[in-house]
Amino acid sequence: MPPLVRTPTPPARPANPVEDDAHVTEPLPFERPVQASRKPAADGPALGPTGRPMPVIPEPRPVTAHGNARVVSMCNQKGGVGKTTTTINLGASLVEQGRKVLLVDFDPQGSLSVGLGLNPHEMDLTVYNLLMERDVTLDDVVVPSGVPGMDLLPSNIDLSAAEVQLVHEVAREQTLQRVLAPALAEYDVILIDCQPSLGLLTVNALTASHGVIVPLECEYFALRGVALLKTTIDKVKERLNPGLEIDGVLGTMFDGRTLHSREVMERLVQAWGDKVFHTVIRRTVKFSDSTVAGEPITTYASSSAGADSYRQLAKEVLARWPAE
Numbered sequence: 257m258p259p260l261v262r263t264p265t266p267p268a269r270p271a272n273p274v275e276d277d278a279h280v281t282e283p284l285p286f287e288r289p290v291q292a293s294r295k296p297a298a299d300g301p302a303l304g305p306t307g308r309p310m311p312v313i314p315e316p317r318p319v320t321a322h323g324n325a326r327v328v329s330m331c332n333q334k335g336g337v338g339k340t341t342t343t344i345n346l347g348a349s350l351v352e353q354g355r356k357v358l359l360v361d362f363d364p365q366g367s368l369s370v371g372l373g374l375n376p377h378e379m380d381l382t383v384y385n386l387l388m389e390r391d392v393t394l395d396d397v398v399v400p401s402g403v404p405g406m407d408l409l410p411s412n413i414d415l416s417a418a419e420v421q422l423v424h425e426v427a428r429e430q431t432l433q434r435v436l437a438p439a440l441a442e443y444d445v446i447l448i449d450c451q452p453s454l455g456l457l458t459v460n461a462l463t464a465s466h467g468v469i470v471p472l473e474c475e476y477f478a479l480r481g482v483a484l485l486k487t488t489i490d491k492v493k494e495r496l497n498p499g500l501e502i503d504g505v506l507g508t509m510f511d512g513r514t515l516h517s518r519e520v521m522e523r524l525v526q527a528w529g530d531k532v533f534h535t536v537i538r539r540t541v542k543f544s545d546s547t548v549a550g551e552p553i554t555t556y557a558s559s560s561a562g563a564d565s566y567r568q569l570a571k572e573v574l575a576r577w578p579a580e
């Protein structure tokens with residue numbers, strides 16, 4: 257008789273995985289800073305939604321001339337975390353601050369283009385043509401976004417072919433950087449909406465960027481995968497784009513009423529420190545409604561809390577950018 261093979265008993269799962277480090281299969285991307293007390297000093301500033309004292313965010317300086325654009329990628333390989341929503345609404349809020357903005361739809365799903373009211377089947381030229389065809393210029397592809405002061409480089413499913421075709425190109429990682437170069441002198445901010453993957457398109461976006469914003473849903477599983485994202489950003493910085501900076505990590509779909517959201521937020525701050533924006537974006541159906549309407553929440557529901565959050569994010573982002 258063959259001996260019975262016993263499978264080892266799996267270790268017991270912790271009651272609350274958020275509280276148990278050992279359960280997180282990936283290492284945290286940063287050294288954990290010493291935790292400050294959550295209680296503010298009696299006369300200190302009130303705590304913000306991230307559990308840190310809320311600073312006064314300065315009013316941005318007015319712009320007198322456009323150009324010298326800062327290029328920023330919205331990047332997270334996890335799907336549905338708010339990359340596209342942040343691209344549209346941060347863009348629209350920066351326009352309210354007098355900035356001239358170009359949005360780049362760099363996702364073959366084309367959600368950014370659809371979210372601004374474009375029909376994916378009625379686009380003559382898209383980012384795909386700009387990347388792959390030498391005789392197509394930026395001006396041929398740029399369309400108005402519907403928000404005065406904000407333009408769009410649209411995309412549709414054609415872009416998925418670029419991921420494969422670019423592999424054979426010389427300087428394949430720098431293709432987006434090359435085609436965006438003429439736009440730098442015209443705009444103040446260029447926001448690139450990445451697809452949920454860390455493939456060649458995302459590497460192109462990171463190579464073309466000065467900064468990265470990482471939207472992260474305030475939900476436990478959203479924390480997984482951030483180590484890989486950080487490694488990818490570090491590799492691009494080391495090999496392709498030494499100036500690349502993480503501009504910030506944005507907590508999205510936050511629900512301050514749940515302990516879970518607050519715990520995840522606390523965990524984010526432990527892992528990413530001051531990179532976490534003080535501004536968080538709360539969960540509200542207004543975002544889905546404004547997508548259906550094909551416009552930013554700042555115009556669709558101008559006085560809503562969601563619109564205000566993105567306006568505040570725009571100020572916080574501007575305060576962090578070096579040239580501002």
Ligand SMILES: Nc1ncnc2c1ncn2[C@@H]1O[C@H](COP(=O)(O)OP(=O)(O)OP(=O)(O)O)[C@@H](O)[C@H]1O
Pocket residue numbers: 334335336337338339340341342363365367450451452508509510537538539540541543544545547
């Ligand atoms: N703060 C929020 N509250 C509620 N719903 C939101 C919020 N932000 C985004 N959404 C909704 O969540 C869905 C996913 O958002 P979004 O498309 O911005 O994510 P994404 O990261 O771009 O997704 P993908 O990875 O597929 O490109 C959308 O339906 C959007 O309307």
Ligand SMILES: [Mg+2]
Pocket residue numbers: 339340341363367368449450
């Ligand atoms: Mg998206």
